[in-house]
Amino acid sequence: MPSTVDFVNVSTEGLESSPVADALAGLRANEARYFNTKYKAPFVVYTPEEKPEYLxxxxxxxxxxxxxxFASKPLEVAEMHVDGIRWTYVIYESGLVVNLLYTLADAGKRAVGFKLSQGMEVPAELASTFKFARQKSKLAGEIRGSFFVVKGEY
Structure with a gap:
């Protein structure tokens, strides 16, 4: 069942099995606030079973x-279409949030972003390849993030 993420009253609903559920809920709420502020769009999440095409x-x-x-279990997925950009999200049990930013027009921005919840270790799959910048968030505490540019067509 789809759920609109509330960034005012942060909830761990759907994320309870994560060892960093509170921080992950804050990170998810941070994303919801971004879409609300920038695009006036709700951030709606689904289980991977509801929207397997996103995963x-x-x-x-x-x-x-x-x-x-990633070895971690995906807990939720989301997809937004705003201003000619498709944003597809996967929220993992470990506290990792992966987002695919894909401009639908040719020659637009296309990248995969990784955000780590406060309190989680850098996943082994990313540790040797990516460096993470730190960002403070009122909702999520400290977010560590990295990305790579997508070269292919999807």
Whole structure:
């Protein structure tokens, strides 16, 4: 069942199995606030079973572009279409949030972003390849993030 993320009253609903559930809920709320502020759009999440195409797209891009597969269980997925950009999200039990930013017009921005919840270790799959910048968030505490540019067509 879809759920609109509330960034005012942060909830761990759907994320309870995560060892960093509170921080992950804050990170998810931070994303919801971004879409609300910038695009006036709600951030709606689904289980991977409800929207398997979202998970499949992100997994395909990760595999093809960087030969990445995450051992952590995906808990939620989301997709937004705003201003000619498709944003596809996967929220993992470990506290990792992966987003695929894909401009639908030719020659637009296309990238995969990684955000780590406060309190989680850098996943082994990313530790040797990516450096993470730190950002403070009222909702999520400290967010560590990294990204790579997508070269293929998806």
């Amino acid at each position: 499949e797209l992100v997994e395909k891009v990760l595999k093809v572009e960087r030969d990445l597969e």
